[in-house]
Amino acid sequence: MNEPRxxxxxxxxxxxxxxLRLALRRAGDSLLPVGFxxxxxxxxxxxxxxxxxxxxxxxxxxxxxxxxLSSLLALDLLFRDDAQDGALEQLALCGQSFAGLLVAKTAVxxxxxxxxxxxxxxxxxxxxxxxxxxxxxxxxxxxLGTVALSLIGAVGAGLTLxxxxxxxxLALLVLPLAVPVLIFGARATALAVQGEPIAAPLYLLAAIAxxxxxxxxxxxxxxxxxxxx
Amino acid sequence: MNISKFLAMGGYAVYVWPSYGLTATVVALNxxxxxxxxxxxxxxxxxxxxxxxxxxxx
Amino acid sequence: xxxxxxxxxxxxxxxxRVARRLTPWLGWPALILGVAGLIGxxxxxxxxxxxxxxxxxxxxxxxxxxxxxMIYVVMATSAAVGLIWRMNVAHAVAASxxxxxxxxxxxxxxxxxxxxxxMWGTYWQWDPRITSELLLLFLYLGYMALRAAFDDVARADxxxxxxxxxxxxxxxxxxxxxxxxxxxxxAPTVMKFGRxxxxxxxxxxxxxxLAGFSLYFGALLLTRARGExxxxxxxxxxxxxxxxxx
Numbered sequence: 001m002n003e004p005r006x007x008x009x010x011x012x013x014x015x016x017x018x019x020l021r022l023a024l025r026r027a028g029d030s031l032l033p034v035g036f037x038x039x040x041x042x043x044x045x046x047x048x049x050x051x052x053x054x055x056x057x058x059x060x061x062x063x064x065x066x067x068x069l070s071s072l073l074a075l076d077l078l079f080r081d082d083a084q085d086g087a088l089e090q091l092a093l094c095g096q097s098f099a100g101l102l103v104a105k106t107a108v109x110x111x112x113x114x115x116x117x118x119x120x121x122x123x124x125x126x127x128x129x130x131x132x133x134x135x136x137x138x139x140x141x142x143x144l145g146t147v148a149l150s151l152i153g154a155v156g157a158g159l160t161l162x163x164x165x166x167x168x169x170l171a172l173l174v175l176p177l178a179v180p181v182l183i184f185g186a187r188a189t190a191l192a193v194q195g196e197p198i199a200a201p202l203y204l205l206a207a208i209a210x211x212x213x214x215x216x217x218x219x220x221x222x223x224x225x226x227x228x229x
Numbered sequence: 230m231n232i233s234k235f236l237a238m239g240g241y242a243v244y245v246w247p248s249y250g251l252t253a254t255v256v257a258l259n260x261x262x263x264x265x266x267x268x269x270x271x272x273x274x275x276x277x278x279x280x281x282x283x284x285x286x287x
Numbered sequence: 288x289x290x291x292x293x294x295x296x297x298x299x300x301x302x303x304r305v306a307r308r309l310t311p312w313l314g315w316p317a318l319i320l321g322v323a324g325l326i327g328x329x330x331x332x333x334x335x336x337x338x339x340x341x342x343x344x345x346x347x348x349x350x351x352x353x354x355x356x357m358i359y360v361v362m363a364t365s366a367a368v369g370l371i372w373r374m375n376v377a378h379a380v381a382a383s384x385x386x387x388x389x390x391x392x393x394x395x396x397x398x399x400x401x402x403x404x405x406m407w408g409t410y411w412q413w414d415p416r417i418t419s420e421l422l423l424l425f426l427y428l429g430y431m432a433l434r435a436a437f438d439d440v441a442r443a444d445x446x447x448x449x450x451x452x453x454x455x456x457x458x459x460x461x462x463x464x465x466x467x468x469x470x471x472x473x474a475p476t477v478m479k480f481g482r483x484x485x486x487x488x489x490x491x492x493x494x495x496x497l498a499g500f501s502l503y504f505g506a507l508l509l510t511r512a513r514g515e516x517x518x519x520x521x522x523x524x525x526x527x528x529x530x531x532x533x
Contacts, residue, residue, distance in 0.1 A: 152453075155449070155453055159433060159446050159449060159450055160433070160436070163436045163437070166436070169429075169432055169433065169436060172425065172428065172429045172432055173429045173432075173433060173450065175425075176422050176425040176426050176429065176461070177426075177453065177454065177457045177461075179422060179461050179464065179465070180457070180460050180461055180463075180464035183464045183465070183467070183468045184464060184467075187468065187471070204464075204467075208460065211456075211460070215453065215456060219449055219452070219453050222370075222445075222449045223446065223449050226442055226445045226446045226449065227446070229442055
């Protein structure tokens with residue numbers, strides 16, 4: 001392998017710009033996960049009763065189950081296209097840190113599919129009866145939670161890269177690993193809705209996000225390499 | 230210790246004995262399953278070897 | 288010195304031979320310990336103050352739960368060894384662990400439910416331990432499903448190794464988060480049987496059962512792993528000699 005002619009930061013920035021450009025050309029694809037999120041969370045009032053005070057109780061659960069499932073759905077956009085046209089292999093061979101480039105890809109993916117959830121989530125919470133004062137806390141929890149979900153989901157996506165019809169398998173792999181995010185995120189949201197301080201679960205959520213961020217470079221590179229064979 | 234008292238398990242028999250029964254079943258099935266897996270692997274290895282020997286014949 | 292043994296066990300023909308000879312040395316003591324534990328647990332230990340004779344389920348439930356956790360750690364460790372040292376024997380061991388671990392996790396859940404019914408009043412409670420066991424079962428099933436999805440054994444080994452390593456790091460977090468979640472809602476506590484220290488007559492059979500089940504797992508693992516090693520080896524020479532022996 002030759003010595004790369006550009007530094008890693010430049011290479012990562014170039015990759016991220018390219019991913020953004022490609023995704024924005026087909027903006028509809030990136031909006032599907034947040035659309036799914038809105039639809040799924042809308043189902044809860046229809047399944048229960050429209051009374052805001054009873055919806056308030058299940059708002060945290062509805063929000064976070066919806067966020068988990070939406071982020072699962074979004075994983076298909078992460079590696080599949082690049083794997084199919086060989087771009088991912090080029091990344092592995094280009095001499096830059098493969099793990100770093102994959103994390104950069106995951107970051108762009110979060111911007112496109114996770115950040116919309118962070119922005120829309122508090123509004124959905126309001127629609128489910130949460131008080132306006134809770135919005136900041138819910139936003140913070142979703143911010144940390146979606147980052148953690150993107151990271152752990154990316155590892156699952158890498159492992160199942162070469163497998164056909166892998167939707168249910170991906171869910172089976174990722175959802176149990178994501179349970180802590182669900183527990184702490186929903187708890188933070190519930191506390192925010194009640195007006196209580198949310199520092200404790202928020203710190204725990206942050207710790208999980210940091211742990212996944214530490215683990216994922218290695219896991220991503222290992223998983224995608226296996227998937228590309 | 231008389232037998233019927235032992236079997237009754239202080240009234241908890243309907244929970245205790247099925248637990249032990251399930252455990253015995255899982256323990257036994259695992260042994261059978263492991264041995265079957267080994268035998269199957271041995272059979273496949275023998276078959277592969279035989280095919281190799283055939284292929285190696287001049 | 289340890290490295291010599293490590294690499295010796297990594298050699299498939301050596302492992303195959305030694306595993307075969309070692310298995311009875313694990314299996315028969317396991318049986319003896321198990322019988323001793325049963326006699327102690329069912330016969331000699333007195334009924335519990337609160338739970339009466341119902342507590343005796345612990346003598347099968349605890350070994351099953353212990354096995355379910357221990358096997359996952361063994362699986363992840365050998366998978367990591369296989370990944371780092373590219374050792375097929377280690378991958379074979381990891382692959383062998385999964386079905387055993389999954390079945391004992393299911394058993395832990397079933398016996399937990401049978402234990403819970405008389406003690407809590409319902410078959411199912413979302414208490415931390417049983418919820419953690421359920422999630423562990425999902426982790427095992429995911430591991431086995433991922434393995435099965437790959438046609439090539441070597442790729443299956445490596446992919447599932449990555450999954451197992453990620454899983455084993457996450458397991459303590461999952462467990463802690465479930466305990467935390469549960470403590471908030473003051474659900475009925477886990478099967479703490481009364482007091483922190485059990486009397487010896489109750490404890491000794493439990494330890495015997497735990498030890499017996501562990502040795503039993505060792506024997507099972509060696510048996511399965513021999514088959515898995517055969518599946519991963521292409522070299523005809525040692526296999527024909529080894530198959531003559533067994």
